[in-house]
Amino acid sequence: MMEANDRSDKLSAASVAIDGTRIRTVREAKRLTQLYVASVVGVTTDTISRWENNRYPSIKRENAQKLADALEVPLDDILRQEPPAPEGEADADLTPPSPRRKKLLVLFGLFTLLLLLAVVILSRPPSSAPIAVRWLPRYAAPGEIIPVQIKVTRLPSKPFGFILKEKLPDGMRLVSSVPPSSAAEPARSSLKWLVPSGGNPVVISYSVRTPAPFAQGKEVKVKGEIVLHGEDANRTEEVGGGSDVRIGPYHWADANGDGRIDDDEIMPAYYICDEMKGLGLDWKTIEAIWSGKGYRWDPKNGYTVLK
Known part of the structure; x- marks a missing residue:
């Protein structure tokens, strides 16, 4: 019995948070004066005023209950209500993420990692190393002369020297070069430039x-x-660009191997021949094929222009 009374006393002595604005609204709606409410609760009008102006954010539960009785409303109507958490928020941290959410989190993490990697790569200073890119025709006829060009770019701030090496396939032989090859094997299939x-x-x-x-x-x-x-x-890198040539009844200036040299193909061929004068390229044959309807190639007669 004593334990029950102690528990009751503790509950009575507990404080609760009251809503002063709500208290005033209810009192004025019921046309009750502060003097009347104060007399019922057993406090002064100054105390009621302080409660309504939220000067005392919490009061004893016993007084709060008397105040509710004076206002003729349930106790909960005058207590401060905490804003409800958005639906599902309270359990958000306790509920394990769904498989779809896990997948999205993983993808987001990977995207962030790739983005950081891209930033690191792009923020690196440009390499001072030369870059070598080869151009050579896609098609060529057996036993015919074809051009090859390699362009090497270097940073003006660090224009290092380099050695360029080319290895020709079996049966392919060097005709001429600009600048001259620094060294070539007797078979002229391994080329070097210093x-x-x-x-x-x-x-x-x-x-x-x-x-x-x-x-x-x-x-x-x-x-x-x-x-x-x-x-x-020193550091060694592969030469980039083209490397494969298909051998068949084609002219090297025929970029798509369709048996003719059209307007889109004649200008690149002209520039190559102009840049490589003296290296054995036959510009007259190229121009004749372009002016005609196409060409035909055979091992005995070579190129025949179709009129």
């Missing part, structure tokens, strides 16, 4: 003769590497 430090860019042009006894329709591959002379050590 280029000192200097301006930007560097263009190395050379012409080769394709293998004559070669099965048509097959491809040959040109390989190359550039040895970069750096401040601390």
